[in-house]
Amino acid sequence: MKELKIFSPATVANVSCGFDVLGFCLDSIGDEMVIRKTDKKGIYITKIEGYDLPFEAENNVAGVSALAMLNDAKPDFGFEIEIYKNIKPGSGIGSSSASAVGSVFAMNELLGKPYNKTELTNFAMKGEALASQCEHADNIAPAVFGGFTLVKSVTPLEILQLPTPKDIYAVIIHPQIEIKTAEARAILPKEIPLKSAITQWSNVGSLVHALHTSDYELLSKSLTDVVVEPYRSQLIPHFNAVRQSALESGAIGCGISGSGPSIFNLCHGKERANQVAQAIKNVYSKTGIPFEVYISEINTQGIKIL
């Protein structure tokens, strides 16, 4: 096998109460990439479609994660990477993670799978660090493992695969405004009230329990964020109106996807997801802000070969 085409999915990190640790994987939106062995050693990005991104491997998220793997595997050949980007950078649904994961997943296949999923996550985090100035795994883990994931710890890296209850759909609205991850980080307090922290970890615990027991009602009650959302929601125009209309339309929960501006909604069943999508479209149509809406099943497989 000399060449592979892969689908690298968009992901939702944080998931309300699970700031910095929880995430889930989407199905209907993601990048496509072609990775090909070359006789020449090194990483060469030969094509980028969709968005303007750097071609030099060391300045490109997919290139940096690829180089990290290459430096470890030390094969006597190299790789060419073509990137067909569908996930807009800065959208809050794991655009840089999709790139970072895509190259190392495909290279691992072409190398004969010497690395496990946790090791892939580790390489991809090097690429993610280029985009966000710190190594984090909350978007990478769901892209690699699929479904819902919990980053138990970063050092050493430990990822937990959580169960995905049946028939859950995500509705994502992406307002076409820019929020820098660094800015969204800077707005957060360094210290938080112990009382809020207790509420948050109670919700994380009950969310994990709800996923294990397919308890949609408990899932709904657990999807609240008393720590981060009060700050970051201020950066997203009409966030409260979107949430209100989503919940009134029967969404299980609604929150900020990653550091925004995208907003995710979880819904039980496709029909409900369609209703919620329509409701939040109605809210945003009146604002004059351009937006995209995606409806996606939870992708329990994660990144895959096409």
Add this chain to the structure above:
Amino acid sequence: MKELKIFSPATVANVSCGFDVLGFCLDSIGDEMVIRKTDKKGIYITKIEGYDLPFEAENNVAGVSALAMLNDAKPDFGFEIEIYKNIKPGSGIGSSSASAVGSVFAMNELLGKPYNKTELTNFAMKGEALASQCEHADNIAPAVFGGFTLVKSVTPLEILQLPTPKDIYAVIIHPQIEIKTAEARAILPKEIPLKSAITQWSNVGSLVHALHTSDYELLSKSLTDVVVEPYRSQLIPHFNAVRQSALESGAIGCGISGSGPSIFNLCHGKERANQVAQAIKNVYSKTGIPFEVYISEINTQGIKIL
């Protein structure tokens, strides 16, 4: 049925990362109580053995919870309560909770079970509030429900029953020193670093996952507390030495039980529990501080009729 004898178990609250929300139920230590219908309306504590506690119902934890239920149920009779106290007040293994739960559990049986477990928890919290100046459920919930519990929220009260992996034993050491719950609360900071909070909720999430998957290794890694233990462990002489020897002897985890001074250890298998018990006895024997050690299976039934 005019009279009941019940066993009201000791419990461990907090469970390392789960400050204020997690708890589990013990089997080998608890109070016994006899509750009897009387023609005369009201709550009458007629006997207290084991420790000196107030006989006036409104000044006694078991009396206050009983009065809360009585005022709601309004039967045309009353109850006598006999308390055979084995759990030392202030030991940190839910002494007041055992009293508070015992009266209402037995009364509910004698009334024909009009109340469910969450309602029993609610009544018992009134008694607990007498002892600790605030209504909390992290000891009461495991006493009522058995096994591991998570207090999802206090208002409205919502308790989650978590699964208990097989063959888990608790080893408790109770140094005979006094730590007031109020003092143990006062030592805690009002604000905590966001970074520590994230570590804590990651551990709560992974602990719940570990209970669901019977993953003893993950359970072990999740039983850490970066928020509360660094403060409260200072109030418990030789805490670090106990923990070190417990973990070296193969304990899954070690932490402060409730607000101390008791220390709990979780162990996989009875033999391991015996080894851990011996190891921590060795540590404390050298200190000159009197202590008790209990070995107990996790009690998945909770409070019961004898």
